[in-house]
Amino acid sequence: MSQENSLEIKNLNIEYLTRSGTVHAVKDASFSVAKKETLGIVGESGCGKSTTGHAILKLLPSNARAKGEIVYKGRNVLTMPEKEVRHLRGKDISIVFQDPMTSLDPIMRVKDHFLELMRAHKPNVKEEEVIQTASEALEAAGVSKKRLDNYPFEFSGGMRQRVMIALGIALKPNVIVADEPTTSLDVVVQEQIMEVFRHLKKTKDMSIVLITHDLGIVAELADKVVVMYAGEVMEYADVYNLYKNPLHPYTQLLLKSVPNIKIDDMELHHIPGSLPDLKNLPPGCRFYDRCPFAKDKCKKEEPPIFKVDKREVRCWLYE
């Protein structure tokens, strides 16, 4: 997996300080995204996907404490002064959020959103340049440039999501972080958005970090996958091997529980139990309670990452 990397995450640890205790949201996460590559981050709700994604742009809330390294162009984003990070955002690394209705300003026209984005990097940018850039980006995201003067409420949910993607790609960033870009959209619109991403992958030199809980979408778009559970990277592998031969018990059960459309497969599977409390974690493997292969050692000692071929898996079975 060592081609030229756009982004390297090394031993990322993130905690949230709350009144009722410390939430250990991300522990010792390491992975990288190569140039032109799409990396999927999957896992159940609350396992730390968004926290990881937001850390990449240093967009964590004030009660968060992040340690470790997020290396972009040889520098650690986490220790950069805010002023410099602001220069990266949108231009080098951009993010597309889960909910386009709350992340677009309802009283600003689409054009003004682009203007604001571009001004942040070039205070005296000319109107023609904004329109030129915005038109190109909108077109790439499947929105007609005729809609530059529209307000967000004049768009359907799917179209708003495309506008968000257009804003994300407008300044031709090297890395785009997409947090659940299709959740809450129906399958037809979702497929249209996926097509936008496929097109971006083919035509632009962009690395994509795709955060989703939908294993179908990851299978369609990602090259590499990080499987997170309770804040830890449990498995890290290329998409083909991961789906063909999942190593970690959690990955195996997760894949099995996805409803499929094969009409002769009518069996439903689920993973009994639930995520451990991130404020009060057990000493051993975080998946211990729910793992069908758990052994004594798993309860007492937390497994480290083991390398299997070119893959990584955090489980004592691969010791």
Next chain:
Amino acid sequence: MSKTESVVVVNNLKKYFPLKIPWLEALRKKEKPTVKAVDNISFDIKSNEALGLVGESGSGKTTVGRSTIRLIEPTNGSIKIHNQDIMSLKGESLRRARKNFQIIFQDPMASLNPYMSIGKSVMHPLEIHNIGSNFKERKEMVLELFDKVNLKPSKEFFNRFPRQLSGGQRQRVVIARAIITNPKFIVSDEATAMLDVSVRSQVLKLMLRLKDEYKLAFLFITHDLASAKYICERIAVMYLGKIVEVASTRELFEHPLHPYTKILMGAIPIPDPTIKRNKIMPKGEIPSPTNMPKGCRFRTRCPYAKKECEDMDMELTDMGSNHLSACPFIK
């Protein structure tokens, strides 16, 4: 299919929402503009049968579900549930009939009272419908049901509050509350949409079991065809207020006929990276329901559209063995 064995029989259901326009303009117009959210649809559901209702956002699924049990007033149509003419019921008699039909929504947190213990929430319908003679008897019924929906130990769960539960557990509380009155008919509106895959499977399993055990008629509204597959005997596909196809689940998955259904099926992401499909996608966006295309409503996006499609009535026709489609051109 004889209608007598059906628990739910809906005919020519319509729901038009009035469109808000400036009053001056409203005065000038003879015909008030409306959103034809549900436009003349019919279906029936037997006991221990689940009918899936699928279709993209805005196609009218929720409106069908709510109109059928008169949570909103249908503009027109006839509705029979358990041999009772629902449209003719008023006030107290409608309220009493409600124990026979219940609805489960997408967001369990929004449908539970945060200040009421879940035990009391589930007991509430028993009080409303005068089922059970005293608190003790009702509590027994709730505890028994908690065991069935796997909220165990039931005595401990009885006193918990919604915020002390996981999403999947909350949805099981909502399901328990819906079936405690022993209804004949359940509408489930995207009840599993907000749940994680694994939890979703678990709740689907529970619904399947309860459907069998209580011989329920289910209207299973979802935009997730994969989930519908596990629950539904038959599936109806909606587009812009119309049902465009109805068939047994197997038929629909193996031989989808209507171009819209084909597109819908093709758009489902498959969790297998080795499968690369050539997807046919519809052109453009779903038209505004206030400005519906004449003739076949799918015409503006259909890859097979031709001149004749401009004047046809989208009548469902049996294409063989109870497989109904509203497109006469694709057989």
